[in-house]
Amino acid sequence: MTVRRPPELAGASAIWIREIRSRMRGKRAFVFLTFYLTVFAGLLWIGLRSATEAPLSALQAVSVGRDIYAAVVLIETLVVLILAPAYTAASISQEREKGTFDLLAVTPISSLAIVVGKLVSALLFLAVVVGASIPLASVAFLFGGVGLDDIVRSYIVIVAVGIGAGAVGVACSAVFRRSQPATVAAFIAVALIAGGSSVMWFSLEARVPEGNTAAPPEALLYLDPFVGQADVLCLVMGNGCRATPAPRATDIPRPAPVGVANPDAAPPPSGPAPTEPGSVWPWTVLAWVVVAVVAMLVAADSVSPTRRFAWRPGRIALPRRPSASGE
């Protein structure tokens, strides 16, 4: 069975093959990878040494394994959040600056294929970076306490965040003519999307009067990749761990739930019901996928003035063709 590629994406492979070929040909990629893995391994080694100075019980070993895993996952999430826009924010603007974009824009390759090709090439390199550090993450297996499914969940979040942050970078690169403002804008946009939602949640929560259990919608926190990763980690950690802040307790008694015979035996809950571990990260993944889709559409629409979407306002009317009757 052959899988047919959508015609809108025809030619995208030409772009990512060229970009990856150029990127991996020089020394820079390998120097960076070596540096990254050396720093990562160094930090891990320091953490391991301090954690294993004294002999560990089985329970303590599990705890160390989980801590290592948590550290690796959170560091990799941060690395992806930084590297994804860094690798994509100049992808189109740099072609404009170097004068290669016109050559590409007169080919029949679609705008969507151009931006997807740019994104995929950056993501493939990111995959090399993240993939190279998987052996470091697997050190946690030596201590136990972390399952393969936990690692898969964490990497799903990392991949989604990488796609979303990379797409934001491509969009900024398409919108801004120059690479420098495009890069600054990409980092600001990713920071606002990733951290801004949490900042907004906490600022809204701080305004809630004392004694009130009403809290800002928890969904605001779903865009924060660290909240998503914390949710995955809570599945690993157990012990009532929760990724989102605990709801406020209140002194105001609530009426006993209907059907409870003895109110003393089942005390009324104070505040909203706690979020189950494992219920946040799928929303984080979905939120970043949505960010990616929106950003790619913006990028495809902005890549060239003659490649705008049909619905875009400001398109001028075409002159009428003379009809067959000559009218």
Place this chain on the structure above:
Amino acid sequence: MTAIVRATGLVKRYDTTVAVAGLDLEVAEGEIFGLVGPNGAGKTTTLRILATLLAPTAGDAEIAGISVRRNPNAVRRVLGFMPDVFGVYDDMKVWEYLDFFARCYGIAPARRQQMIADLLDLVDRGDRRDSYVQGVSRGMQQRLCLAHTLVHDPQVLLLDEPASGLDPRARVELRELLRELRSLGKTIVISSHILPELEELCTSVAIVDRGQVLAQGRVADIERRLRVGAVLRVRVLGDQPAREAARAHFAAEPDVASATLLEDATIEIGFRGDDAGTARLLASAIRADLPIVSFARAASDLEELFLQVTAREAAGRVA
């Protein structure tokens, strides 16, 4: 011949600046067509509209009968474009450069290798297949950029100042290459402000200034339309009194506006007559037994023609 490139009432406005102001253009199939004009005349903007890189503010253009506004993607399949300023990708070999564009045009893998070899042979650079693009000379990059426009075998080539920055030898090579492309059936639209270069190469020209076509057609036709008469150059044997006598003979002939003896022993005649009149003038000189060595209509000079056309336009504006 049918027009393969046609622009009708093309306008491109940037805020307060009008780069192209109602330009009409027709290029017949198989021509090397020159867009002649000073810097800022609107040549590059016109070519970029034809290449679907810019949307016109008004008007439309067609390449091989396809509207650049209604169906730009189909237009991209029938044209090749070489911009005046272009860059090259870093860390890319010559064959990879052509392979990349072939992939963009969806050329099948089985055809790509042979096509790359053929194109490198055409631009005479088969030996540089594995060189890095950024490491080759400017002339080689120009040829490579020209080769990239051909990967999909387009009908029309739009070349914006293709010889800029090239040394004289590379210019001659480029001219030869363009003639070869014409012989392969390509229609070439080429812009330049270096007129002697276009004069040698182009079959037709359009003189563009301030975003409008002032004159269009074969150089000789434009000249015929613009000039009241022609300039004839006659060389006669003999000493100074014999040449002076010849000059006086021509000056006395009907339809001769002026007859000037130049320092190189040539008599330049301003002649108002047509071809039959020219023949009569020559017959009269032979009857008078003038020792004529050569008698010819002065060759068309595009530079002169351009200055004449733009001067007329300027005079018209002042009036």
